[in-house]
Amino acid sequence: MSKKVLIVDDEPSIIVALQFLMEQNGYETLVAFSGEEAMETIARQHPDLILLDIMLPVVDGFEVCQRVRENPEWKDIRIVLVTALGSEANAAKGLALGADAYITKPFANADLVAKVKELLACPA
């Protein structure tokens, strides 16, 4: 059974690109356009990995990351923050909140795919 990757971003353009990339690499994709939608999808579908933007309306990516990590039932879900916020402080915060990786936009597709494969190959 293929692994499920949830893509969370409020920009449709990037979702199209990421969805294509993940599906080309054999992953089933789920999509959410907001933090709230992401939480609903996580509860319903229990993805294996989340590609999570930070600058989301209302509930941002940091909060989604924190909520996922607070739920012991979701501790196996991998989180990759994919964001335009490029400062060291943002990255430190994201990793401190429990993200497994922090990738700054713009990124190389190959690098992103490699990170996803790496994280999904290792147990949580």
Add this chain to the structure above:
Amino acid sequence: MPRLITKSSFWAFVSLCLLFFSIVMGGLGLVLWDRLPDADRTFLLGMAGQHVGDLIGLGVIFVIGLVFIIDWVFRLYILPVDRLAEEVSVIFRVNPGQRIRLHGSKEAMRLATAINTVADSFEELNRSVEDRIREAGTRAEAEKQLLAMVVAELPQGVLICNPQGQITLYNERAQQLLRGSERHGDDPAEPMTGGFVGLGRSVFGVLNKNIISHALGEITDKMRRGQPDLRSSLVATGRDERLMRVEVVPVLGRDRDFTGFVLILTDISQQLAVERRVDTLFQTLMVKMRAAVASMRAAIEIIRDYPNLEAAKHSQLQGIIHAETLTAGAAMDEAAAEFNRHVNANWPLARMRLSDLLEGICRRAEEKWAARPAYVPGESDHWVRVDSYSMSLALLFILDRLMHESAVGPLRLSTQRLESYFALDIGWTGSPVRMETIRRWEDQAVAVADDAIPSTVKDVLDRHGTEIWAHTRSGGAGESYLRILLPAADPKTPVRFKRSTLLPVNRPVFFDYDIFSRADQHPELDNRMLTELAYTVFDTETTGLDPRGGDEIISVGAVRIINGKMLEDECFEQLVNPQRLIPWSSVQIHGIQAKVLEGQPDIAQVLPMFHKYAEGTILVGHNVAFDMRLLQEKEVLTGIRFGNPVLDTMLISAFIHSAQQSHDLEAIAERLGITIIGRHTALGDAMGTAEIFLKLIPLLAAMGIQTLKQAREASQKTYYARLKY
């Protein structure tokens, strides 16, 4: 000068003489009676018994006659002499223009005439001496006033304080930055809040004491370590929560002892706001650009890495790339517009009337080349933001190039409003100027005859965020133009005009050079010299004369006296809504009608501010018991109690000039050569009373009354002190 005989002592003397006369005559009578034979005694007793009525009548007539004679002597000879002594003191101490006018004996009148003649010479001599002193002090005064002007006109706020934190010098900018909300332009019903900035006041009333103490501690440490830079810099909050940079600089004496400190205040709230805006602008732009580029990159790499993409996906990714380039472009446009609109404040531009700028340019063109461009000013309400000198010179340079390089005909200036700019069109009849010529001019340094600045035309245009180009207008055959955009100033932004300064007379008194060398202040006010104390001279206007009967204060006016100077720029003046009807009889006196008081704060709001204004000073007023009574009636309502010591100029005048009939404000003012402006207004009367008080102090000193305690004790001795409210 010892007091001459007073009325009471005179009558005591007269009574003593009469008693002595009576005793002597009585004694003689008894001796004679004793020597008389019995028959003579019987005869005399019989005569007395028969004519007892006549005898009593004669006795009464005698006594009455005697009293009238003595009173006549007193009024013609004793009282005038007493008045002469008082008037002489006034002439030679406070008012050389005063002349003695009295009614009395011929001898007293002759003496008065002689004294008036001497007073004429004294006044002339006084004037001559004052002229000489004024001449001698003019240069020092001019230098002092120049320093005062420099300090007063500085863009930073400046406060100089003694070691105890009392303000000895301040400028208007410091007052603006620190004082509580101004009344001018604000809702008049809103009472002032916050502390006062004024001479002799504590700086800790307007600035956090802990902050200043921290800075002074830092300076002390630096002094101990022998560091050369002794200033301390900190950020404090001023009026309306604006942020200020406060530099604390110590003032050291010859022995490097701490004699005071200087506070230099700079308003950084706008600068911080600009920096915050720039930061926000940058962050927003970065995020938007990163997101757009990420989408573009992802799409491009997919296209590159998956050459066999189906057509629909390929088309979708192309669409994404295009859309994100538009998004990136829009983000940059928005950031640039925002930057130009609100943030580009690198070069200080000032508001100026467009017509003033262009008329100035035309005038200078006429001076330099005897060729004045035609210009018809438009609306006088058009304002621009320019660096006047560099823009004027740059435009003159352009005019110079047009006239002498391109040899165009007579030039015309016209303007047109374009949203956030005014378009300045330089027009002429003839061929247009080519763009490369304009570009060449832009790259040249701005220089016109002997006037030059180290900037190119392009530099000047850039700092104004503007451009110059060859412009065409429809329907203007044969007409050519150069157009320059000048940034419009916001018409809603009020223009603050600085007060014009005239030397040396009109310089407001903001400072006193002597306070630094004064001894430390002592808490026992009673034994302090009257000349050293701080006073608040005040007056109230009321609805009537019955404080206990419900009459209320409708106006409070006050002025402070520091170091023998009345500080006219630190007045307190406030109308008060009495929350009751104002009788017409009182309106006829003070002229304040009920409608003027509508919307004014009530006494519960005004009294706390006045209490703060008068804090630490002696209260002075004319017939001040009345005013103090009114204040006392409001203690329960406001919780404000005025525990300041009080002096009354009416009582002091009655003590000094006991021989004078009248001690009302007008009579005293006339006697002392003072003109009261704004009589029966609270502030006018307060200032008149202050001038009177300043002239009474040396008169008291001449009588040995020099301390506050002595002045209060002397006041209590007068007749008027018996009148209580």
